[in-house]
Structures are given as structure tokens and as C-alpha cells.
Amino acid sequence: MSAARTFHVAVVGATGAVGTEMLRVLAERDFPVGRLTLLASARSAGRALPWKGATQAVEALGPDSFHGVEIALFSAGASVSRDYAPRAAADGAVVIDNTSAFRMNPDVPLVVPEVNGASAALAFQNGRRIIANPNCSTIQMVVALAPLHRAAGIERIVVATYQSVSGKGRLAMDELLTQSADVLAGRPAEPKVFPRPIAFNLLPHIDDFTPNGYTKEEMKMVNETRKIIGDESIRISATTVRVPVLVGHSEAVNVVTRRKIALDEARALLRAAPGVQLLDDPARPGQEYPTPREAAGTDLTYVGRLREDLSHERGLDLWIVADNLRKGAATNAVQIAELCMERHL
Helix, strand or coil: CCCCCCEEEEEECCCCHHHHHHHHHHHHCCCCEEEEEEEECHHHCCCEEEECCEEEECEECCCCCCCCCCEEEECCCHHHHHHHHHHHHHCCCEEEECCCCCCCCCCCCECCHHHHHHHHHHHHHCCCCEEECCCHHHHHHHHHHHHHHHHHCEEEEEEEEEECHHHHCHHHHHHHHHHHHHHHCCCCCCCCCCCCCCCCCCECCCCCECCCCCEHHHHHHHHHHHHHHCCCCCEEEEEEEECCCCCCEEEEEEEEECCCCCHHHHHHHHHHCCCEEECCCCCCCCCCCCCHHHHCCCCCEEEEEEEECCCCCCEEEEEEEECCCHHHHHHHHHHHHHHHHHHCC
């Protein structure tokens, strides 16, 4: 590919928390954007967003928004993606969709580049030209667990998440800040975005409940993990919890492997894994374990508190942390775009 090759890139949902992060990641990674189109709802049209030292106006999303677009990054909600992603693909764009609209469609690859990057080729082989970006909590878990699965096969996963409010969007972040100030001032915390107050609280309730008692967020982790890793036999149970953190998801994960992995082997596998940073040294201050504060603003998946499960001879416990707006959304989408750029465009 010529070094001078550039691409017409569109960002749909450009004014949202993930959309603005997509712009930042495109600039930081020096993605070869020749022309940039920023798209959002009509109420956001005309708003100026920063781009490489200047500003660019947002346009209203419409049926004719994708003429000439080569790569379209979507993060504007599943209903918008279901309507406009096929239109963008029909106009010749490669669509990388950050919503749940197409994730479980068997004809749409669900891609985490460090884990199953080669599967992106399906979007071109079948002509759909749509690639799904997984759920944020799923992405960081599979980045950390994939090297263990390749080495010893994962039999079972039990995960409890501690998910920041930014996973719900900018209004949720504002609600946490407002409620925190209200509580500290002795005023009642009035929930609008969340079903109950989030400030100084925990909510074991992300997305709607399903008939089996799990939430949709929990079932995303179950179904998406199996699809990405490519093993429907893995048994998975998830409990997803919203916590009063602005940015960064954390997960307590227990895995049982088909072959026992010793701690030294597990540490070696994680140290060598792309996209993973192991912080698991109690003898070194600051290196004992990761927290969302350190993960925020970075693109790595951090792993700590690695230890043998006392209840199962083939079990391991891990603590996994990542920036949900970046690796959990924007960065993963741009990494997929880089795969497409290198292999297919």
C-alpha cells in the first residue's frame, strides 16, 4: 500500500462519549484520514469538534451521508446502526459498528484484533462490509483470557464486573457528578439516567433484565465471548455491576481450564500477550494490581491479582481493568479499521 494512501472516514455519533474518543484515537494513532465526515443527530448539526489542532463542523446524519465514505465508524445506538449501517455499506464503506445491532449475526464478524483479527475478512468475503465491535466488558476480558484459552482451553468462566458510568454515555457521567455534589451537600440524589442513585452506590443492574434472570449486559458477555474465542462449549456466568467511577471497567474473573496452568506459566503467557500489561508484583509499590484510575486514557488491558483458585485444582483468579471508552470501544474500532486498511482497502 502506498504511504500516501488516505481514506475518507465518517464517524457516526461523533458528539457522544465514544464518538469524541474515536476522533482522539484516530489522531493519536495517525490514522491516514484524507477526508473526515462527522455525523450526529440534527440537534447536533453545526457543532464544532476539535480535529488535529483545528475544528470541524458536525453534519446531520441522513440517507445521503455516505457517498464516497470508505470507512464508517458507528457509535450512535443500535437503532441508528440498524437503519444506516447497511446504507453506508451499500455506498461502498466498510462499517465498523460499536453497537449491539449486528454482534450476534452469524454473517457479521465480531472482532477483537488481538484475539481474532483474521475473522474481519468475513465482512469482505460475504460482501456485507459490516464488522461488529464487541461490548466493552467483553473486549477486555477476552484480551486477557485468550492466551490462557490457546494454551490450555477454558472450560468455565465466572465474572463479576465493576463498570464505570461512562459505559452509559455522557449524560450518565454528568449524573454521577451531579449526584455526588448533591449527596455531599446533604441534598437528595435524584436518578434520571440510572434506575436508582449511582453516587456512593452500586447497581447490580446494567441494561434490561431477561426471562432467565440475567441482564442483557450479562448475556452479551456470555454470547460474545463464545463467538470471539470460537468455542461454544465454554460455560460462562456473569454478574455486571455499575459503580460510581467515571471511566474504566474492572472485572473479577475466575476461570477453570481443561489443563491446569501453573501461576508461572500463566504469568508468562500474559506478559507475552499483545495488548496486555501484567501488574502483579506485591513487592513493588504501584505494581501490585491495576485500578481504573491508572487505566483511564490508555489502550492496554491490565491484569493483576493473579492467583490459584483455592476451590478448584484447575482454577485461576484474575483482576482485569481497561479504559472502556478506549480499548473497550474507540480504540478497538480504530484497530479494526487499521486491519481493514492493511488487508482489504
